[in-house]
Amino acid sequence: MKVGVVRFPGSNCDGDAWHAVVDHLGVDAVYLWHKTASTEGCDVVILPGGFSYGDYLRPGAIARFSPVMSAVVAHARRGGPVLAICNGFQIACEAGLLPGALLRNASLRFVCDTVRLAVQRTDTMFTARYAPGQILRIPVAHGDGRYTADADTLTQLEAEGRVMFRYVDANGEPTSQANPNGALNNIAGIVNAEGNVLGMMPHPERAMDVRLGSADGVALFESLLAKVAA
Amino acid sequence: MARYRLSIHISPRRGILDPQGQAVSDALHSLGFPEVRDVRVGRYLVAEVDAATPDAARAQATAMCEKLLANPVTEDFAIAAVEPA
Numbered sequence: 001m002k003v004g005v006v007r008f009p010g011s012n013c014d015g016d017a018w019h020a021v022v023d024h025l026g027v028d029a030v031y032l033w034h035k036t037a038s039t040e041g042c043d044v045v046i047l048p049g050g051f052s053y054g055d056y057l058r059p060g061a062i063a064r065f066s067p068v069m070s071a072v073v074a075h076a077r078r079g080g081p082v083l084a085i086c087n088g089f090q091i092a093c094e095a096g097l098l099p100g101a102l103l104r105n106a107s108l109r110f111v112c113d114t115v116r117l118a119v120q121r122t123d124t125m126f127t128a129r130y131a132p133g134q135i136l137r138i139p140v141a142h143g144d145g146r147y148t149a150d151a152d153t154l155t156q157l158e159a160e161g162r163v164m165f166r167y168v169d170a171n172g173e174p175t176s177q178a179n180p181n182g183a184l185n186n187i188a189g190i191v192n193a194e195g196n197v198l199g200m201m202p203h204p205e206r207a208m209d210v211r212l213g214s215a216d217g218v219a220l221f222e223s224l225l226a227k228v229a230a
Numbered sequence: 231m232a233r234y235r236l237s238i239h240i241s242p243r244r245g246i247l248d249p250q251g252q253a254v255s256d257a258l259h260s261l262g263f264p265e266v267r268d269v270r271v272g273r274y275l276v277a278e279v280d281a282a283t284p285d286a287a288r289a290q291a292t293a294m295c296e297k298l299l300a301n302p303v304t305e306d307f308a309i310a311a312v313e314p315a
Binding site: 057058061062065093094099100101103104105106107108146148149150182 | 246247249250253273298299301303304
């Protein structure tokens, strides 16, 4: 099995994603430079966080046209898993892999914090190793994380159970105080209709070790890699 | 072929929360402009293009907005002007 970590000019969580996959889980990985028009036979693609192309125009707007993205979209259309984190989520939305968009945080402030997420589904390739309703502690670091979609899309996402993670308080309630960016319905992460593309603003790859604050991201990578290896 | 200067306005779609616009609106109110309503903050782009006619230049601008310059989920665009450059 091989994981591809895409690198755009301005990516800055590519190293963390690599570390999570290679050092924590012992899986092979390669970096996929944005000019490479191929996923090089990778079984899983990670679109990492950062500020690709300086967030010029809108986060993700320019990255989606880089050569590697046509290969990533083709990989996704074949059913290949894509884990899109933070800026990766923004890029996936711009590329049409996921519906909706990520807008400037309602507070207008960059938010760098550890938040609580409630796992909404455990019957997916990304969340199989979590317990139903489990509350995770996962870092966020973004200025444009307010998930938005039109009313019909939002209704459809909820009806189809495609919200994977929601920002919640200590009691598991999706309150506005627990919402770091003003995302509609406290949405922190969603999947596409086929269930093979996950986009999320929080950073599971930065929650791999209790000594560094949280290991709640480990089960996400384990779920995904176990599913692909099976 | 002639060269045209395009003026393109991109603004947050009405109905989508625009916290920047709200902050500017609040500031204007406190500066003594209580009559201000519904401020939205967007982008203004100027681009020069070569085209056969002004209409062709406008069509190019529209295609650029649809493909890249505006996000169809959250933003509206307007080609505010097409002038000889």
